[in-house]
Amino acid sequence: MARRSDHTREELHSMAIDATRTIIAQEGIEGVSARKVAQQIGYTVGTLYQSFENIHDLVLHANAFTLSEMLAELEVSFQSSRDPLQRMVKLAEAYLRFAETHQRQWAAVFRHSLPESYPMPDWYQARIDALFALIESGVRALAPKRSRQSIQGASRTLWSGVHGICILHTGDKLFSNRIASAQSLVQSLVKHYLNSWVAEGKR
């Protein structure tokens, strides 16, 4: 039996999250189970339930980690270009690249649905907000004069679109990418949408 002095509560917590992330990376989110995680960290399920409310809580923590990783990469890409439009293209490409590189982790984030009885925690929502804040700042640079509402709308429209391409690209096989690579789709979307949206603002 593992002794309680072997690991602190905090250590246990992060060990479980790490194990969950490993399982997701190897088998996808469907492969995650309380028993499997427990076994991987050398404890039993009961101990796991001392650190996490339920399995959703655990997966949510693993997914939050993924979101943070992604945000870090996006921020690097964001800085990689000075031209505002090019910056948005780079950002979208980085988003797609992350989805491709960390397919299962990324899928876990956006496929995992929690029961309506279990509302999304604030600390998790904060990650998503940070993501959209980055996008909005990029869009704002393209049209500094436009209203906050307008910028928010364009950001959400654009990023929903980028997100949609990533979903249909990585997850399902809605289209074979022999015709057009996902990257070219993303480029097409960002350039054309922002092109017309910026022009609208100058009319």
Add this chain to the structure above:
Amino acid sequence: MARRSDHTREELHSMAIDATRTIIAQEGIEGVSARKVAQQIGYTVGTLYQSFENIHDLVLHANAFTLSEMLAELEVSFQSSRDPLQRMVKLAEAYLRFAETHQRQWAAVFRHSLPESYPMPDWYQARIDALFALIESGVRALAPKRSRQSIQGASRTLWSGVHGICILHTGDKLFSNRIASAQSLVQSLVKHYLNSWVAEGKR
């Protein structure tokens, strides 16, 4: 015990699909289970497994039904306007409206992931192809001179975008729609993207 003369194989098949659709509509795809479906049609699980390979097969049939319903509605909307651009806007709006109206059914279609050991059946893929064919025909009307490749790319880009908006809207985790309605996002996406894409073809 239900007698086998009570219902033909075909009746059983469609009874099970109907029951599945009802459960999805009421409780979402998470509420579907073999036992629940079996009980609702007055048989036991074993009988269900005589009509369907596994639970994925059953859900797939229910989802195919949903896709057909959606396609029918989209076709009506497609005809509702003569102007090619307006037609695409209507099409996208109809897609969003369906996603809103049949939230759980629509979510079931796009959240259900089948194991990689179980490839998507042709009859299911055919539904998706029909959907994209409709979209492509609308895009082609906007730029008849452009290459098949180009039209396919634009169609997929655009519809991935529309799809993404619907996902983030109905899941409504990502943004509160008090700023901009999903409908306005969809309109914005379709108009601006096609605007610039069509212009590019005329350069």
Add this chain to the structure above:
DNA sequence: AGCATAATTAAACGTTGTTTAATATTCAAG
């Protein structure tokens, strides 16, 4: 009527998330 065929069921298996009571460990007070 009787036999073969097929449909249906009840029961089982292994898995899941979660809870429970019992046990083991820690920590503080005497």
Add this chain to the structure above:
DNA sequence: CTTGAATATTAAACAACGTTTAATTATGCT
């Protein structure tokens, strides 16, 4: 130190899940 309260950990249980099995029941054919 020892004892006792507090807590961590475990093993076992529960209900529900997908799926398979053997046994039973209904059908169709000769």
